[in-house]
Amino acid sequence: MDFRLTDEQLQVEAMVGGLSRKEFAPRAALVDEESRYPAENHRMLAELGLLGMLYPSAYGGSEAGPVAYAIALREVAGGCASTGVGMAVTNMTGEAIYRFGSEPQRKRYLPMLSGGKGAGAFALTEPGAGSDAGGLSTFAREDGDGFVLDGSKVFITNGSHACVTIVMALTQKSPRKISAFLLEPGTTGFSVGKQERKMGLKGSDTVSLCLEECRVSQASMLGAPGEGLKIALSALDGGRIGIASQAIGIARSALSAATEYAKDRRQFGQAIGEFQAIQWKLADAATELDAAQMLVFRAACLKEKGAPYSKEASMAKLFATEAGNRACHAAVQVFGGYGYIREYPVERHLRDVRVTTIYEGTSEIQRLVISRALCR
Ligand SMILES: Cc1cc2nc3c(=O)[nH]c(=O)nc-3n(C[C@H](O)[C@H](O)[C@H](O)COP(=O)(O)OP(=O)(O)OC[C@H]3O[C@@H](n4cnc5c(N)ncnc54)[C@H](O)[C@@H]3O)c2cc1C
Numbered sequence: 001m002d003f004r005l006t007d008e009q010l011q012v013e014a015m016v017g018g019l020s021r022k023e024f025a026p027r028a029a030l031v032d033e034e035s036r037y038p039a040e041n042h043r044m045l046a047e048l049g050l051l052g053m054l055y056p057s058a059y060g061g062s063e064a065g066p067v068a069y070a071i072a073l074r075e076v077a078g079g080c081a082s083t084g085v086g087m088a089v090t091n092m093t094g095e096a097i098y099r100f101g102s103e104p105q106r107k108r109y110l111p112m113l114s115g116g117k118g119a120g121a122f123a124l125t126e127p128g129a130g131s132d133a134g135g136l137s138t139f140a141r142e143d144g145d146g147f148v149l150d151g152s153k154v155f156i157t158n159g160s161h162a163c164v165t166i167v168m169a170l171t172q173k174s175p176r177k178i179s180a181f182l183l184e185p186g187t188t189g190f191s192v193g194k195q196e197r198k199m200g201l202k203g204s205d206t207v208s209l210c211l212e213e214c215r216v217s218q219a220s221m222l223g224a225p226g227e228g229l230k231i232a233l234s235a236l237d238g239g240r241i242g243i244a245s246q247a248i249g250i251a252r253s254a255l256s257a258a259t260e261y262a263k264d265r266r267q268f269g270q271a272i273g274e275f276q277a278i279q280w281k282l283a284d285a286a287t288e289l290d291a292a293q294m295l296v297f298r299a300a301c302l303k304e305k306g307a308p309y310s311k312e313a314s315m316a317k318l319f320a321t322e323a324g325n326r327a328c329h330a331a332v333q334v335f336g337g338y339g340y341i342r343e344y345p346v347e348r349h350l351r352d353v354r355v356t357t358i359y360e361g362t363s364e365i366q367r368l369v370i371s372r373a374l375c376r
Contacts, residue, residue, distance in 0.1 A: 009068045016072045019044065020079030025253075028080040031203035032348050037161060038203050041083040045076070046116025051090050054238070055098035060111035066238070066300040070245040077249030081352035082203030084249060086119055088242040089157045093120025093166055096235040097182070100223040105182060109164045118163025118185075122239075123153040123209055124232050131365050133168075134229055138211060140169040140179060147171070147221070149181065149214040152193070155359075159207035160192040166235075167211070168228045178228035182220050189214030200351030237310045238303065239360045240317035244296045247324030247356040248289055254331035254349035255285045261335055261344075278334055285327035292320035311373035318366035321356035328353045 005013065024041055031038050045051050052061035053069040064072070069091060077084030094113040097105055097120075113120050129136040138151025149169055159165065164182055171179040183190050193208035223231050259282055262273030272278050295316035302309035328350040332339035339346045357363045 005067070005071070008064070009071055012064060012068045013071045013075060015048065016050065016075040017078075019048065020075045024076065024079030024083055028082075028203075029342070029345065029348065031080060031082060032200075032352075033202075033342075035197070035202040037086075037205050038080065038083055039161070041080060042086060042119060042161075043116050045083070045087055046114065049114065050076070050087060051116060052094050052110060052114025053091055054095040055106075055110055055114075059098065059106050060114040061094070061098070062114070066241060066303040067297060070241055070296050070300045073242050074245040074249035074252070077246040078253045079249075080203065081246065081250050081349075082201045084246045085201055085204045086158055086161075088239065088246060089122055090120040092235050092239045092242065093122050093162075093164065095238060096122070096166060096180075096231055097164070097222065099234070100180070100227070100231050101182075102219070104219070105222065109182065112163045119158035119161045119205075121156055121158040121162035121165040122232075122235060123156045123159070123165050123167045125153060125155050127152065127154050131362060133232060134176070134178065136168060136170065136178065138167070138169040139173075140171050140181065140216075142171070143215070146215055146217045147181070149189070149211040149216065151211050153209040153211075155196065156207055156209050157359075158205050159209055160195070161205050165209070166222060166231075167209070168232055169211075171225055171228075177226035178232075179225050180222040180228040180231045181216055182222050183214070183216065187214060187216065198355075200348070200354055236360055237313045240313040240366070241296060241299050241303065241309075243356050243360045244292065244299075244313075244316040244320035247321040247353055248292050248296065250349050250353045250356075251285070251289055251324035251327035251331075254328045254346050254353075255282065255289065257344070257346055257349075258282060258285075258331035258334040261338075265336075272334070281330040281334055285323075285330050288319075288323035289327055292316070292323045295319050311370055314361070314366040314369040314373075317361065318363050318370065321353075322363060324353045324356060325350075 049062035053064040055061035056063045126136050140147040140149045167181045189212045191210045196206040265272045299309050299312040299316045331346040
């Protein structure tokens with residue numbers, strides 16, 4: 001077993017880590033304060049080939065592979081978690097179009113996504129269908145040579161900045177068949193609704209989408225009729241490696257801030273880092289984040305080799321996001337009262353990391369996926 005990263009992966013780590021520390025981290029507090037979508041960060045990601053990391057250069061991608069992608073996402077999220085989730089969903093959208101799309105769909109959308117013409121969005125969740133994604137009710141009725149979509153989606157990341165959105169809809173009610181469609185902004189009957197006000201990730205775009213008599217051509221279907229849930233679940237498998245990496249990136253930043261603070265802050269005549277109670281918090285967080293990283297690398301390596309990795313991706317997401325939450329919680333505690341105020345970054349890290357145990361499948365749903373694989 002070789003734990004070393006390749007030269008290319010080390011280069012990605014150094015390049016993206018440098019960009020994130022220099023450009024994203026210094027602006028992250030203001031992005032959070034103003035709840036502002038950092039479009040300039042999205043452009044920089046595009047310039048460095050970080051928005052199409054999972055498909056070939058023939059379509060504008062950089063095909064860096066799942067391991068390099070996990071590293072890049074961790075580094076971006078460590079600087080600005082909102083930028084990280086935007087990057088994650090754009091890469092996930094592009095990969096799904098590459099894997100399941102027709103040649104004209106690939107040629108149209110993949111260069112746009114990797115070139116930063118717009119973000120990618122993935123619209124599965126509805127007001128009445130979250131964890132039970134298969135229970136969605138958006139309906140795509142066949143009409144002439146196309147479909148007419150009606151329904152609504154909620155909590156859609158990048159929804160108002162997307163150049164293409166993958167929308168899941170029922171194409172048959174009994175037996176239920178779900179299909180995937182590629183929608184462009186400006187399509188009649190397709191509109192962006194409410195922008196959510198959130199606890200964290202305040203710079204990320206989270207909106208509802210409305211579909212009212214929205215007519216699309218047959219050519220806008222992604223994959224075969226009835227293949228939508230398969231496309232969604234396979235995209236989420238890969239997406240979970242990304243969210244695990246996002247959580248590790250955020251939590252590493254919190255741990256690093258807490259470690260520095262523990263060395264500087266003095267109470268009872270000594271640095272608080274000399275108290276065993278503080279040392280153990282730092283040690284536990286560092287150990288758990290390294291274990292989480294190993295789970296992420298295992299899942300990403302399996303994916304890179306083309307081996308099944310669904311259970312391993314769920315394990316990585318479950319452990320990394322829960323460990324990330326514990327680490328950010330501990331970091332606030334190490335900072336004491338200062339951890340609770342905005343002057344220091346750890347309260348933001350705690351707010352940002354919170355959602356990672358929820359989106360792209362809650363921790364409870366990851367446990368379902370894992371236990372189903374065990375009992376199969
Ligand atoms: C900031 C943000 C961004 C998001 N981005 C996107 C996006 O881009 N695209 C998209 O489609 N969706 C997105 N989502 C939606 C997200 O994936 C869902 O919120 C998530 O899947 C949970 O669904 P829900 O909120 O409806 O919760 P529910 O499914 O109602 O769950 C509520 C609680 O019940 C538990 N629960 C539900 N079913 C079970 C079960 N079988 N066993 C045990 N416990 C269970 C859950 O774990 C949870 O604790 C986003 C959400 C947020 C907050």
